[in-house]
Amino acid sequence: MDNAWRMINDLVSNLTSVITGLLGLGIVGALAFGDMSVVGLDVITHVTDLVSSLASSGVVGLLVLAVLMALVNR
Numbered sequence: 001m002d003n004a005w006r007m008i009n010d011l012v013s014n015l016t017s018v019i020t021g022l023l024g025l026g027i028v029g030a031l032a033f034g035d036m037s038v039v040g041l042d043v044i045t046h047v048t049d050l051v052s053s054l055a056s057s058g059v060v061g062l063l064v065l066a067v068l069m070a071l072v073n074r
Contacts, residue, residue, distance in 0.1 A: 016071070016072065020072060023043065023047075026041060026043035027043050027044065027047065029043075030042070030043050030044045031044075
């Protein structure tokens with residue numbers, strides 16, 4: 001049973017790493033090539049919307065941001 005949880009933890013950790021890498025690649029691609037809406041992804045707008053919604057939430061947004069950063073840095 002312990003081995004199954006370790007395998008699930010490794011899977012989630014690897015998926016998080018892949019998603020974080022794709023997010024960074026999307027941001028760099030949008031900055032380098034401009035409008036990436038041809039691909040159907042507007043990463044900069046989504047990140048900006050997320051940050052503005054967290055900022056407008058006050059302390060709750062700050063707590064959510066801290067939890068997200070702790071999960072990503074894990």
